[in-house]
Amino acid sequence: MLESLARDRVIVAIDCGRDRAIELADELKGHARWLKVGMTLYYAEGPSIVREFKERGFKVFLDLKFYDIPHQVRGAARSAALAGADLMSVHGMGSGAMLAACREGAEEAAEVTGSRPQLVAITVLTSMSQDSLTEIGIDSPIPVEADRLARLARENGIDGVVCSPQEAGAMRSVVGEDGLVVTPGVRPAGAALGDQTRVATPSSAFKAGSSHIVVGRPITGAENPVDAYEAIIAELCAMDD
Numbered sequence: 248m249l250e251s252l253a254r255d256r257v258i259v260a261i262d263c264g265r266d267r268a269i270e271l272a273d274e275l276k277g278h279a280r281w282l283k284v285g286m287t288l289y290y291a292e293g294p295s296i297v298r299e300f301k302e303r304g305f306k307v308f309l310d311l312k313f314y315d316i317p318h319q320v321r322g323a324a325r326s327a328a329l330a331g332a333d334l335m336s337v338h339g340m341g342s343g344a345m346l347a348a349c350r351e352g353a354e355e356a357a358e359v360t361g362s363r364p365q366l367v368a369i370t371v372l373t374s375m376s377q378d379s380l381t382e383i384g385i386d387s388p389i390p391v392e393a394d395r396l397a398r399l400a401r402e403n404g405i406d407g408v409v410c411s412p413q414e415a416g417a418m419r420s421v422v423g424e425d426g427l428v429v430t431p432g433v434r435p436a437g438a439a440l441g442d443q444t445r446v447a448t449p450s451s452a453f454k455a456g457s458s459h460i461v462v463g464r465p466i467t468g469a470e471n472p473v474d475a476y477e478a479i480i481a482e483l484c485a486m487d488d
């Protein structure tokens with residue numbers, strides 16, 4: 248993979264408080280191009296943290312995983328998109344009506360900001376195993392469930408999916424050549440899995456069909472986050488195309 252393309256496709260999850268988040272953003276500036284703001288950081292700081300990352304030149308994945316009644320999700324998507332995120336997440340399991348409402352909210356915000364963030368639907372969380380799916384009453388195999396939710400998302404105006412690298416190949420055929428297949432659950436060889444269950448290495452994730460990978464702790468928890476980030480870029484650059 249070309250180096251510039253690799254930098255466009257690796258999203259660093261910044262799951263910590265403000266001070267450390269700003270420190271990491273300043274360290275990663277000039278290396279990483281995408282940062283992810285999830286619930287840990289957003290619930291502490293609100294939209295200002297998205298603007299601060301944007302001001303530093305990063306693209307921002309605002310990962311709030313909307314899941315509520317359609318009316319609320321429409322408002323949430325509108326409010327969140329006004330902060331200027333480039334990409335936002337919504338739970339696929341919330342119904343077609345909820346997914347369509349998310350798209351509408353994002354479009355309403357675009358009338359104000361001039362551009363609509365892209366939207367991705369969570370299929371089956373990468374921390375979940377077949378047993379955890381059964382625990383919540385879903386008996387179908389993970390790939391079948393992910394496929395069903397991906398189709399529902401696409402039918403309701405969502406631009407792509409979040410899934411594990413293990414489903415990325417199958418998801419690619421659902422979302423098409425240009426659809427987003429965003430895969431967390433990525434671990435460089437030998438890295439601690441933490442609470443992730445369905446994982447793969449950065450290069451395997453792209454070989455499988457990911458458009459973007461999300462990596463948090465293996466970078467942010469490393470002694471030198473820039474070195475850890477650059478090691479992933481080097482792994483991707485060494486891939487055969």
Ligand SMILES: O=C(O)c1cc(=O)[nH]c(=O)n1[C@@H]1O[C@H](COP(=O)(O)O)[C@@H](O)[C@H]1O
Pocket residue numbers: 260261262283285310336369371372373374409410431432433441443461462463464465
């Ligand atoms: O939507 C996400 O980004 C997401 C979906 C999913 O299925 N699994 C998942 O881990 N994530 C996010 O991806 C990041 C993974 O972080 P690490 O496990 O530290 O690499 C976290 O910020 C999660 O919130």
